[in-house]
Amino acid sequence: MIKKIVTGGFALAVLAGLPLGATAQEFTPDQPECIAPAAAGGGWDFTCRQVARVLREGGMIDGTMRVQNLSGGGGGVAFAEVVNKRGDEDDLIVAASTATATRLAQGAYPGNTMDQVRWLGTIGADYGVIGVRPDSDFETLTDLMDVLAEDPRQVSIGGGSAIGGWDHLKVLMAAQEAGVEDLRAIKYIAFAGGGEAISQLLAGSLQAYTGDLSEAMGFVESGDLRVLAVLAPERLEGDFAEFPTAREQGLDVVGANWRGFYAPGDMSDEAYDWWVGELGALYASDAWKTVMENNGLADLDLQGDEFEEFVAGSVSEIEEISREIGLIQ
């Protein structure tokens, strides 16, 4: 089964790779390298290693892409390293996600901004979810928002990121859209991971949970979690189709935890184009579709300039809401 998919992906890659070879002026990386700005086992590590695997198995790259873990500062150590020391390398890409944009927006990478690197493209997204226990009184997202507007002290919402992190921001964006005035009074409890937050929801210490669809799915299937809203632009496909979106409920909120890559700021245009094309071909391959399906990643296919704009937009949105809750001045 896996072999079939891999050969399928290979054929597609060859097809997609051909026209690119001509425009990219024959650039190929000698020693492709992917920095995962965190220790092994996390999301960024996953991004690097899965992409490296699919590129290698699909023959889309000569040899292997080396994966290096460079942890620290929530990705800030890697960002500074790329900006300061490896700014002109053509063979290097770095895993990034919404967390990278969040930290850039909040100035958590001291002295660094998003325009110091070049943004390559996405490999998928994990849409946000707001959920409750199945026996909860909240039937819709608007029910929850009404209570938050009235008396935020009644509800504790837990998630897997720190205060000001993505799980927290998703709730705030929804609340802002719903017209909740005092965003600061919303009680968000930070846990070390989404799973821990859900188990505290089950234990009864929390009334609502905010997180990503992929981590919530197992609990939805077992009947321990009821999804109030998924923060996708429209209804998702397959198993996810039963979840109402926030937009359907009149709250225009989209919260996508995207995964993707950036490259050094002075990467040559030929190399940049090559990597952008490579990621596009990867995204289109069947092998990558399987990876996305297996890991609960939804569609978000942005490369090159389009992606650069997307990141800029999300950075300024996060900046605005962080200022509102007093996280940054």
Add this chain to the structure above:
Amino acid sequence: MDTFLSLYDGFAVALTWQNLLLALAGCFLGTMMGALPGLGPANGVAILIPLAFTMKLDATAALILLTSVYYGAMYGGRISSILLNIPGDEPAMMTCLDGYPMAKAGRAGEALALSGIASFVGAFFATWGLVFLAPQLVKIALLFKPAEYFVLYTLAFATLGGIAATNQAKSAFAAALGIGIAMIGVDTQTGVQRFTFGEVHLYDGIDFLIAIVGLFALSEVFVFLEHRDPRGAEAPRETVTIGRLTAPWSMLRRCTPTMLRSTGLGFLSGVLPGAGASLGSFLAYSVEKQVVDPTGRSFGKGDPRGVAAPEAGNNAASGGALVPMLALGVPGSGTTAVLLAVLLTLNIQPGPMLFQENPDVVWGLIAALFIANFMLLALNIPMVGLFTRVLLIPTHILMPIVAMVAFIGIYSITGSTFELSMMVGFGILGWILRKFEVPLVPIILGILLGNEMEVNLRRAMTISNGEWSTLFDSWLALALWAIAIFGFVAPIFMGKRVKRRIREAEEERIGD
């Protein structure tokens, strides 16, 4: 019995030549990684993940390899604790307290054999616990809300006085220092940076591995450098005798109740998400000391029960930690977090549905744990003789190796030189603290548990809108408070008796 039938199926999956070979390789590599300071079980598993993928192993085979490494590392951690007084990984820290004195007294072989058997007992019964209790245990884990977690950690610190140091104030100082170090980094409850001074490397806080390797391994090297003879010759080293290579029956019999009690405690602390093996071995040791040696006559001076307790405790905890990981998808420790990531990349979603959806994986994994266990026992007992040879290596050769391994270990995890200088800093700190006879174990406990304690208190306070009464709201919290207070008060009263005894002993010595 459904359970036995499923377990039988699990063995049918696991017992192939390829899988047995993988388990053997995993056990061996794991033991080595556990023994090397710095490379704990979490890193061991993380390092081998790419290998499992390159070998194109299927889900069960990959899990067998990686869990063998996991259990192997839990076994291996004790080796350097006993032989060198350097914990191979953080749960093995408590094994230093009695293991090293035993080795110094020429009983290294006995200590290694005993700790191997204690590890086996802990892991073996914990695996049975996993088989029968996994679904029910999840309910226990759900009794623990932030308030109960806070009291649990308070309990751990309250019983701290019971262990190690002769000077309570010094161990309190060490614990406070550890908690202080734990506060460095971003505060998840407000998003504010604390004590980072704008240094981006400190934003994630200080990895306790860096602290452990610095405080224990490097400071050992510094102490050696200091006592080196100026002419370059080695300082006279105590003559090393290895002694017998097995644990005598009488010792095993005496340690049996200890092992069983510690297994139970360790398993329960493993089941609680976030508590993990370090808390397991710590609680096992301090409770055991209260139970069998409240006056502090033999613990800390090479009591075999002080070796058996933490080893049974931490290995039982590693089995217990698999309960929330498999049944809730919540990792109970660093290593299970890595295993969780492995499962996810293998397209297996741990969580409430795992037992129904992938029974072959779950039971294959459990069977693999049993196999790894027996293999480790078979591998470890005959190798005691080999391990003890380490003691015969001259210090001037051993210490540079320790330093080298420490540097490579930390660099392989972080990939950054800043962490290396931080490790050296911790080494110097450890050397200074040793001069003042400040115990190092409470520092590590402070770093490990301090953060969790604080965070859970703040979670509880936010949820209750600042009502302190939430900390006394459930029978579980009250029970934990009661144990904590007992654990704190008992040594104070016992302490008087201890002092009298020490005085008597000293008078006797003077009399000689």
